[in-house]
Amino acid sequence: MRDATCSAPASLLRLCACAACRPALAPRRPQSTKKKKGIMSLDRFFKRVGTNVESSSSTNKGLKIDLNDLPWDPFERKPISSYHPSQKDEIRRAYLLKGPCQPTMSVYPQTLYTNKFRKFNPEWYTQQHGNWLEYSVKADKVYCLYCYLFRESGQNDAFGYEGVRCWNKVKRFDVHVGDCNSFHNKSLKKGSDLLKEAQSIHVAFDKQTEKQKKEYRIRLGISVKVARGLLNGGLPFRGHDESDKSIYRGHFIEFLKLMGEINEEIGNVILNNAPGNSQMTAPSIQKEICNCFAEEVLKKIFEELGDDVFSILVDESRDISKKEQMAVVLRFVDKLGFVKERFIGLVHVMETTTISLKSAIDELFARYGLSFDRIRGQGYDGASNMSGEFNGLKALILKENSSAYFVHCFAHQLQLVVSDH
Numbered sequence: 550m551r552d553a554t555c556s557a558p559a560s561l562l563r564l565c566a567c568a569a570c571r572p573a574l575a576p577r578r579p580q581s582t583k584k585k586k587g588i589m590s591l592d593r594f595f596k597r598v599g600t601n602v603e604s605s606s607s608t609n610k611g612l613k614i615d616l617n618d619l620p621w622d623p624f625e626r627k628p629i630s631s632y633h634p635s636q637k638d639e640i641r642r643a644y645l646l647k648g649p650c651q652p653t654m655s656v657y658p659q660t661l662y663t664n665k666f667r668k669f670n671p672e673w674y675t676q677q678h679g680n681w682l683e684y685s686v687k688a689d690k691v692y693c694l695y696c697y698l699f700r701e702s703g704q705n706d707a708f709g710y711e712g713v714r715c716w717n718k719v720k721r722f723d724v725h726v727g728d729c730n731s732f733h734n735k736s737l738k739k740g741s742d743l744l745k746e747a748q749s750i751h752v753a754f755d756k757q758t759e760k761q762k763k764e765y766r767i768r769l770g771i772s773v774k775v776a777r778g779l780l781n782g783g784l785p786f787r788g789h790d791e792s793d794k795s796i797y798r799g800h801f802i803e804f805l806k807l808m809g810e811i812n813e814e815i816g817n818v819i820l821n822n823a824p825g826n827s828q829m830t831a832p833s834i835q836k837e838i839c840n841c842f843a844e845e846v847l848k849k850i851f852e853e854l855g856d857d858v859f860s861i862l863v864d865e866s867r868d869i870s871k872k873e874q875m876a877v878v879l880r881f882v883d884k885l886g887f888v889k890e891r892f893i894g895l896v897h898v899m900e901t902t903t904i905s906l907k908s909a910i911d912e913l914f915a916r917y918g919l920s921f922d923r924i925r926g927q928g929y930d931g932a933s934n935m936s937g938e939f940n941g942l943k944a945l946i947l948k949e950n951s952s953a954y955f956v957h958c959f960a961h962q963l964q965l966v967v968s969d970h
């Protein structure tokens with residue numbers, strides 16, 4: 550396992566500084582990159598034609614991993630969280646089939662513990678902890694295979710992550726195993742479940758016949774088309790009574806029914822002809838589809854805006870359920886020189902204080918990658934929380950960017966004039 554060029558005697562393995570003998574000085578496993586909050590989009594449902602999945606190199610998504618070439622020494626392994634979610638179980642299964650990394654050496658490095666040298670004992674492999682115990686030759690530490698494989702983010706047990714050198718305190722192995730509800734024992738259970746092929750998600754998925762998959766796609770496609778039609782017309786989706794007995798079950802379901810009546814192939818797989826848990830008509834599904842469309846529309850708006858400067862128009866109001874809502878509009882000049890005003894969303898705010906409104910705008914800007922430096926104008930009504938000279942939203946934004954000139958909204962001014970007379 551050592552560098553062929555290293556001439557240090559085996560007993561000095563730990564003191565030798567050559568690359569192979571002293572890899573413990575090398576950087577630890579790469580930290581898992583924080584998961585970017587996924588923007589909901591129609592891509593979740595449909596594979597786009599002509600997109601090359603493998604070209605997305607920012608993550609390891611789509612990169613093929615050679616399961617026979619996974620790092621064997623626990624010290625050299627990447628955290629499981631750094632692999633793409635679709636590959637994790639495959640990698641876990643490959644490691645489980647290989648079993649714990651338990652190399653045997655003629656001589657083990659020694660570590661000094663209060664006047665006594667101690668070293669790793671290979672007999673531990675055959676004792677009660679042998680099913681999970683792993684030894685890294687490179688780091689001279691022990692690891693736990695199961696805790697490594699099923700480690701969750703934020704779970705920092707040393708056996709699953711950075712390894713332990715405790716040759717003088719073997720009881721730490723027992724402490725690591727813990728009681729029946731310990732993380733280690735839960736990981737063991739997950740490992741044995743994963744190896745049971747019948748419970749594998751791939752098997753469950755493969756069990757779905759091509760016919761079922763086709764029917765699901767038809768149902769989803771129709772729900773998306775109906776949602777698009779309703780959104781285009783600005784029509785409500787839901788009805789007051791959506792039960793089977795209702796004479797009108799809301800636009801969404803009624804339009805679906807209509808589609809089913811027109812096309813028999815569709816009618817045979819939607820609503821009551823679909824499995825109860827996959828009708829694609831639940832309110833949450835309707836909302837999810839709408840959110841996907843909203844994201845697509847916003848993507849287009851931000852493409853139109855590009856890296857250019859813009860103004861913001863903000864107004865707040867209570868909705869029918871007395872929740873404070875803030876409407877945000879961007880005003881900008883597009884690439885052809887036309888002035889565009891684009892509504893980018895209603896933001897729910899807990900209260901209408903200046904700080905609360907500002908933090909809601911901060912959050913919105915962060916979400917869409919906008920910067921306060923790009924603001925060249927701001928327009929609000931005359932309320933003190935918005936247009937106040939010292940503590941209004943206007944003043945707070947001006948503090949960040951002095952080019953964000955304020956204009957009292959003309960429509961609000963007109964309304965003041967009209968209501969005065």
Ligand SMILES: [Zn+2]
Pocket residue numbers: 681693694695696697708709725732733736
């Ligand atoms: Zn463990």
